[in-house]
Amino acid sequence: xxxxxxxxxxxxxxxxxxxxxxxxxxxxxxxxxxxxxxxxxxxxxxxxxxxxxxxxxxxxxxxxxxxxxxxxxxxxxxxxxxxxxxxxxxxxxxxxxxxxxxxxxxxxxxxxxxxxxxxxxxxxxxxxxxxxxxxxxxxxxxxxxxxxxxxxxxxxxxxxxxxxxxxxxxxxxxxxxxxxxxxxxxxxxxxxxxxxxxxxxxxxxxxxxxxxxxxxxxxxxxxxxxxxxxxxxxxxxxxxxxxxxxxxxxxxxxxxxxxxxxxxxxxxxxxxxxxxxxxxxxxxxxxxxxxxxxxxxxxxxxxxxxxxxxxxxxxxxxxxxxxxxxxxxxxxxxxxxxxxxxxxxxxxxxxxxxxxxxxxxxxxxxxxxxxxxxxxxxxxxxxxxxxxxxxxxxxxxxxxxxxxxxxxxxxxxxxxxxxxxxxxxxxxxxxxxxxxxxxxxxxxxxxxxxxxxxxxxxxxxxxxxxxxxxxxxxxxxxxxxxxxxxxxxxxxxxxxxxxxxxxxxxxxxxxxxxxxxxxxxxxxxxxxxxxxxxxxxxxxxxxxxxxxxxxxxxx
Amino acid sequence: xxxxxxxxxxxxxxxxxxxxxxxxxxxxxxxxxxxxxxxxxxxxxxxxxxxxxxxxxxxxxxxxxxxxxxxxxxxxxxxxxxxxxxxxxxxxxxxxxxxxxxxxxxxxxxxxxxxxxxxxxxxxxxxxxxxxxx
Numbered sequence: 207x208x209x210x211x212x213x214x215x216x217x218x219x220x221x222x223x224x225x226x227x228x229x230x231x232x233x234x235x236x237x238x239x240x241x242x243x244x245x246x247x248x249x250x251x252x253x254x255x256x257x258x259x260x261x262x263x264x265x266x267x268x269x270x271x272x273x274x275x276x277x278x279x280x281x282x283x284x285x286x287x288x289x290x291x292x293x294x295x296x297x298x299x300x301x302x303x304x305x306x307x308x309x310x311x312x313x314x315x316x317x318x319x320x321x322x323x324x325x326x327x328x329x330x331x332x333x334x335x336x337x338x339x340x341x342x343x344x345x346x347x348x349x350x351x352x353x354x355x356x357x358x359x360x361x362x363x364x365x366x367x368x369x370x371x372x373x374x375x376x377x378x379x380x381x382x383x384x385x386x387x388x389x390x391x392x393x394x395x396x397x398x399x400x401x402x403x404x405x406x407x408x409x410x411x412x413x414x415x416x417x418x419x420x421x422x423x424x425x426x427x428x429x430x431x432x433x434x435x436x437x438x439x440x441x442x443x444x445x446x447x448x449x450x451x452x453x454x455x456x457x458x459x460x461x462x463x464x465x466x467x468x469x470x471x472x473x474x475x476x477x478x479x480x481x482x483x484x485x486x487x488x489x490x491x492x493x494x495x496x497x498x499x500x501x502x503x504x505x506x507x508x509x510x511x512x513x514x515x516x517x518x519x520x521x522x523x524x525x526x527x528x529x530x531x532x533x534x535x536x537x538x539x540x541x542x543x544x545x546x547x548x549x550x551x552x553x554x555x556x557x558x559x560x561x562x563x564x565x566x567x568x569x570x571x572x573x574x575x576x577x578x579x580x581x582x583x584x585x586x587x588x589x590x591x592x593x594x595x596x597x598x599x600x601x602x603x604x605x606x607x608x609x610x611x612x613x614x615x616x617x618x619x620x621x622x623x624x625x626x627x628x629x630x631x632x633x634x635x636x637x638x639x640x641x642x643x644x645x646x647x648x649x650x651x652x653x654x655x656x657x658x659x660x661x662x663x664x665x666x667x668x669x670x671x672x673x674x675x676x677x678x679x680x681x682x683x684x685x686x687x688x689x690x691x692x693x694x695x696x697x698x699x700x701x702x703x704x705x706x707x708x709x710x711x712x713x714x715x716x717x718x719x720x721x722x723x724x725x726x727x728x729x730x731x732x733x734x735x736x737x738x739x740x741x742x743x744x745x746x747x748x749x750x751x752x753x754x755x756x757x758x759x760x761x
Numbered sequence: 762x763x764x765x766x767x768x769x770x771x772x773x774x775x776x777x778x779x780x781x782x783x784x785x786x787x788x789x790x791x792x793x794x795x796x797x798x799x800x801x802x803x804x805x806x807x808x809x810x811x812x813x814x815x816x817x818x819x820x821x822x823x824x825x826x827x828x829x830x831x832x833x834x835x836x837x838x839x840x841x842x843x844x845x846x847x848x849x850x851x852x853x854x855x856x857x858x859x860x861x862x863x864x865x866x867x868x869x870x871x872x873x874x875x876x877x878x879x880x881x882x883x884x885x886x887x888x889x890x891x892x893x894x895x
Contacts, residue, residue: 321777321778321779321829322778324778325778325805327778333778333805333807334778335834336777336831336833336834336835337777337778337779337829337830337831340829340830340831341779341829341830405780409780410779410780410781410782410804410805411778411780449781449783450782450783451783451787537783540878540879541877541878541879542879574858574878574879575858575860575878576858576860577830650786650787650790653783653786653787654786654787654790654791657787657791657882660881661881661882661883670879679860679861683860685860686830688833688834757803757804
């Protein structure tokens with residue numbers, strides 16, 4: 207049948223069969239739409255994918271434009287990496303949790319650091335009071351890092367570290383632990399988040415102003431391309447942008463706009479796009495709307511491939527491949543009837559797998575209440591294992607491709623994200639758009655709309671604004687012992703007494719001189735790390751030279 | 762009771778190092794839409810900074826948000842400093858990921874209400890209107 211016939215037949219169905227049914231039984235809503243305001247039609251047909259060219263727009267797995275996945279065999283070769291984000295209290299306690307997760311079949315580590323570590327303060331800094339060990343593990347020096355990975359061979363695991371402003375220091379500590387284990391840096395696998403732009407826009411753990419932060423980032427790109435070639439030097443993150451309230455389209459647009467800014471900064475610093483491009487990685491959210499999410503992942507892959515090839519002239523196909531980690535959406539979890547969260551996480555994880563993610567964190571059911579307990583984390587990991595081993599969805603590549611709906615939606619998300627990126631380009635790129643508050647304002651607007659939809663009842667959240675029950679709050683929640691702060695301060699005191707003060711001083715002075723000049727800072731940071739300089743000392747030196755970022759508050 | 766015609770003034774504050782401000786910003790906007798005057802401090806405020814801002818801006822309410830677990834340390838510091846500065850007629854409320862078992866202790870320290878995940882902004886507005894102290 208040709209398209210003309212189809213168009214006629216579709217029109218006949220729409221006004222006839224469908225129209226009559228609607229007249230008798232009106233649909234649940236006047237207009238159906240996804241998070242980004244894209245209208246969801248009652249039916250998708252070949253007419254909706256007319257402008258899609260299979261070879262140009264979809265292609266084959268492992269080939270440009272990577273819509274169907276970055277690997278030729280995808281999960282037929284190997285499942286995604288099951289990587290639960292974990293870390294709390296001390297290095298000893300987190301080390302025990304990592305070993306537990308590895309015993310339970312987890313295949314990669316993901317380190318959560320506490321806020322003082324993420325913002326470059328030692329545990330005994332006055333601003334650290336009350337925060338030590340709370341949202342992650344407290345790391346003050348190489349000594350803590352040695353404990354954190356004690357008994358975990360770093361040539362056998364891949365480790366992701368959620369660390370941004372002080373990413374150089376934590377990467378240097380990881381390299382130094384590996385040295386002590388006899389593992390050379392070129393055998394290390396892992397990722398540092400190292401994405402400062404989304405910290406300014408959505409997550410908040412910035413230290414230095416943008417220019418100096420971009421220098422730290424490009425220093426890492428350069429250092430790793432020569433010394434730690436298998437390391438993912440950045441994880442350009444939409445996750446937190448989405449958690450802050452963005453829509454699916456905004457998540458893709460703002461993340462790739464940040465990516466563009468990093469690529470530009472590195473090229474401006476004299477690097478070749480294909481020297482660092484293959485080590486860029488991404489991090490996305492998996493939210494509730496299953497099909498919108500699958501389409502989002504596919505759209506992001508295609509758009510990035512086109513940007514890297516056409517805008518930056520990348521030649522290495524690895525530079526064009528958008529590889530990404532996914533975490534299910536923490537902001538969708540409810541404190542009410544928390545066991546229901548297991549079901550939400552299952553659907554979100556399914557979206558990530560159908561969207562061909564490279565690694566996945568599944569949230570635990572109790573995360574709207576506290577840090578996850580060990581039982582909850584195990585269920586979250588089992589959720590991934592059930593999808594992998596029992597559901598069959600991993601047995602063929604990109605299984606939803608060719609669905610009229612998925613392809614039309616993939617196309618529309620790509621278009622709308624590209625339009626946003628163009629607007630950001632016109633403002634002067636992501637750093638300028640963040641400085642002006644454009645990106646923050648867009649996210650806030652979406653967050654407020656979402657909340658108002660819940661409060662008006664237009665958006666139903668099961669157990670929250672409908673289907674409520676009287677219930678007791680669950681017991682057995684994990685609580686970090688407040689004594690962790692004191693313990694960590696004592697460890698710091700001992701360390702300062704024990705280490706060779708002169709070597710520390712000399713290494714910090716060298717770091718300062720390098721920061722004032724234009725050397726790559728990584729070798730200097732490594733020297734300071736090896737001398738057991740604390741994180742606060744190293745970040746403090748750079749605070750003195752670089753200054754600190756002061757956001758302009760929009761309110 | 763409130764003077765007729767004077768808008769309720771609220772300081773929405775993020776104490777500590779926590780960067781999660783989606784909730785704080787949504788609440789700030791909802792309070793504003795409900796006719797209150799709202800000042801948002803931005804991230805990473807010390808209790809001293811929050812209290813200084815509250816006094817300088819002559820607010821009726823301080824509404825704090827923490828999702829990092831540092832509430833037991835930071836919330837009571839704010840109420841203590843307000844008392845020391847003679848500003849204990851300011852209504853102080855808090856929100857965030859706060860375990861039920863911590864709530865009675867926080868209330869004893871002068872946090873009038875703790876709003877946990879799932880609270881509607883309408884409930885927060887209502888509580889503030891009904892409990893304002895000056």
